[in-house]
Amino acid sequence: MSYDFKTRVSRKNQGSSKWELMYEWNPNVSDGVVPLSVADMEFKTIPEVVDGLKKYLDEAVLGYTKAYASFFEAVTSWCSRRHGYKIENEWIVTTPGVVNAFFGAVNAFSEPDDGIVVFRPVYYPFFMAIERNKRKLVNCPLIETNGYYTIDFDKFDQLTKNPKVKMLILSSPHNPVGRVWKKEELEKLAKIAIKNDIIVVSDEIHCDLIMPGHKHTVMASISPEIEDRLITCFAPSKTFNLAGLATSNIIIKNKEMRDKYIETLTTMRSIAVNIFGYKACEIAYNEGEKWLEELLQVIDTNQKIVSEYFEKNFPKIKAPLVEGTYLQWVDFRALGLSDAELEKFMHMDAEFFTDEGYVFGSEGSGYERINLAAPSEIIVEAMERLGKSLRKIYK
Template sequence: MTMKYDFDKIIDRSGSGDLKHEVLAERYGRGDLLPLWVADMDFETPQFITDALRKRLEHSLYGYTIVPRNYWQTIAKWIEDHHQWRVEEQWMRFIPGIVKGIGFVINVFVKEDEKVIIQPPVYHPFRLTPEGNRRQVVYNPLRENADGSYSMDFDNLAEVADEKCRLLILSNPHNPAGITWDAETLRRLADFCSERNIIVISDEIHSDMAIFGNKHVPFASVSDAAAECSITFGAPSKTFNIAGIVSSWCIVPNERLRQPLFDWMAANELDEPHLFAPIATMAAFNEGEEWRQQMLAYVEQNILFVEDFLRKHLPQIKAVRPQASFLVWLDCRGLHLDHDALIDLFVNRVRLALNDGEMFGKEGKGFMRMNVATPRSVLKEALERLVLAAS
């Protein structure tokens, strides 16, 4: 009998040290906000993961451990089953977080006078990490289409990519707009980067969260050129709500990229998973498919609820429907508010904590990013507050 999971359950996160609630006063100027910002879910981490961790905790000796023998096979099987990409075990290594992985790649491959390309509006560490490592960031903004969707601007890419550009960071699926890039677009990007000796980091952390019949296409799977120029990052953390159990990996098919990166990580002991990462990952991938399907169905209904509510009560705000993930890109330009007034509306009048669209680049001006992975009653309260304040 299939278990029915309860995503309407309210989880009291107080006392757990969670980022979503604990930094509200520091980041938003007040602590009495309903937080729908950082990309973790308000759904309980599934019991089969907790049970696997608890079983290990019952053996009360936490010394040095090895990577379980079937760890990489489990990940490779999940990727092949879900995304039809066959990954060799020797291509894979643990990384202690995807943003850290970006920093590793920059330090190994990008000289101080070389540049990193990003495609805003995009996840802000794509900009902050190169800048923090004193590399210049080159902008290739996405083109906004008439229907609110986005496309890559290859004409602009050809203009901005000079001989100093060494790395392009791809968000696939895209955060914050939720795009599942199609194979043709990815092939074109691979050809462009391959011809110019540009490495592509493909951040695929939302890959298992394609919704509404959309399909994730791994960048490295679309062509030989893509495989040769790519470093792919993945993790179970968004899908199974275990971001606090850092359990990321990188996949590098090309040995000429793989050897320098893996050697550097090994020399600094940055490629060794902590005790709990393999346990949580293997439990998620061996037992989590039914939970994942039910969670995605609930998220879809939440997105439809947001769309319908705004259409009926606040049509000045349009929700850009994501093709993957639980993050909804809200186009608030119809409110005709400047940046400060928009933030004031959400924070001080509505008392909601969302992500300010401009943190993803100036192309995010007039947008807000809303995390809808929360019980529907919470979402309903948030939207009712918004309508009341904005009317």
């Protein structure tokens, strides 16, 4: 490894959402415990971005700034190089985060009381975008077979035949179950969406985080017909751990839709990105590929540590390997605990801070989502700490 994925970073008293949440959950947490919840990383920041921003700051005037030529060049080149997806500058709408982007899409392309489909268990801000904007959440639960999740296409077809259902918000790859949807699956989904006149928001924020042996397919590549009704969300924030810079790139090819989207975001004053966000995105996409390749190796090592630990010590707890994302979805249902009991056990007894499965919808009850983006030593320590407490209750 030429990059440092081993140094421990302490984010205590730095305002880190993930760390502050840990202290809220358990104010007496032992020193040295690192939370494995919220999807950001416990590594030192990618050095190319740190050095590049320092250099930039020497010269930059920090005034109002719009997306500019070399930023667009970096984004279009990344999409083409990494995903074989050719986009044009005009298709890109920058937003201060992907969550902002899909809140905007809900407002732009649906009306109050319209139905919007999600595949639960799924990233819970999807529910917030739908319900806080007074739309109806239409759940089409994923089908789980021995820890492997698939889409219920018949149900999706049946639900979207209802003319009041207008939109799908898709997580691709899927957070939290870690599926990288296959081309054939996306083809089926697209076909139904086109037939039933459904607008698709394809949240592809995790698309660069793909484990060996798997390949991400960009939804837009499925057909021009789906691309014509598609909002694709990309960002460097998960890939390079730049979420604090709140910068994402939303791709809409259809001009009429794009104009409507921009109009809505402008009304919400939700369209500008900060000057460092543009620059960090540009640097990461231009210079970050080698760092990313090494990061993926660390994530793959970590998911195997977790999976093998359970298999060897607590075989009734199932931690299948993920296909994409750095989030491992672990089935603790064999413990027979309620959600409240499992949460208390994790936070108070085991000092094991993950995201509780139930927050992703009731289908996630009894599961935990472990964030793998930390030095392997921290993952090993966390597993051993959990194991010590588990031994007392595991039968």
